Amino acid sequence: MKIKGLIFDFGFTLFEFKDASVEKYLNCYKEGLIKSVDELKRSNIIKNEQDAEFIIKTFNRKRAKYFKESFKTKTEHQTTEIFKEILEMLNIKNLNSKKYEELGDVYHSCEEEEWYPFEKTAETLKKLNKNKEIKLAVLSNHPHHATIEKLLIKYDLRKFFHAVVTSAEFGKRKPDPEIFHYTLKKMGLEGPDSCMICGDEYADIMGGYRAGLKTILIKRKYEFPYEKEIVGPEYITINNISEIMDYID
Ligand SMILES: [Mg+2]
Structure with missing residues (x-):
């Protein structure tokens, strides 16, 4: 042709x-999310454990919801957008786009190591x-x-x-x-x-x-x-x- x-x-x-399994995928996302929250703590964007827990819980809930919806709507919600939505819920609104990109990079860094x-x-x-x-x-x-x-x-x-x-x-x-x-x-x-x-x-x-x-x-x-x-x-x-x-x- x-x-x-x-x-x-x-x-x-x-x-x-590498060694694909649902558990491994989920573990990568779990690890990535913890790393992203650590980054937020390190750069003093969030200051207490309560906020850290809120981010982890809300992120997982939103991702699952968006993923389910996407079967119907085909809409993609970027990782950076999800972080932005959640931080805004905590009244953190003055971050620049580079920071959201960085959070996305960190969130996917564990997954990134497994693809070859x-x-x-x-x-x-x-x-x-x-x-x-x-x-x-x-x-x-x-x-x-x-x-x-x-x-x-x-x-x-x-x-x-x-x-x-x-x-x-x-x-x-x-x-x-x-x-x-x-x-x-x-x-x-x-x-x-x-x-x-x-x-x-x-x-x-x-x-x-x-x-x-x-x-x-x-x-x-x-x-x-x-x-x-x-x-x-x-x-x-x-x-x-x-x-x-x-x-x-
Ligand atoms: Mg494919």
Whole structure:
């Protein structure tokens, strides 16, 4: 197939989460939140244990609520925004945007240490990049844009992509077709013709299909507890990212 644009999902498509399990995910977020609260204490933004407890409780409640709502609304609430909302509840309103960014970085720092590229990711991107007619992008449902950018830079993969889009930046999550159209635009492409999405789950395949892209499902070894079944669109299935080369001229 002649391809003009190829969009990759991030988690379990380009990168793998070390020893993935729900417990490990939750632990990472728990640890990240404690670190963020410690940062707030250290910089004297909060001064007592009561406020620290309030932040932890409210943050977890809000995140769970927003996540549940997003299945219907597809709206993404950035980590930085959640911190801002909660601190404002404590009447802390004079922080600059850099501080919220820092809190987001700290919150996701534990998770960041657990993501690393699949064995074949770099060599596949390198091969694809040799074809100057194909533009590449990353499209990730993630509430903190900087985490995805930093991970791509850490493993020297950022240079392969014309665009890196996250739901944090766009405000909507996959499978909303709008985020796919936005990504194509950022890649400098006019529409979904001759474009593909490669991802590991429902949101990638259904969203890509609705947006008019060709779809490739990469089979994940780790199974999510609440996997949503893909019904309707036809899609190609691969087991390893390197197999994508078989579908490109
Ligand atoms: Mg994924």
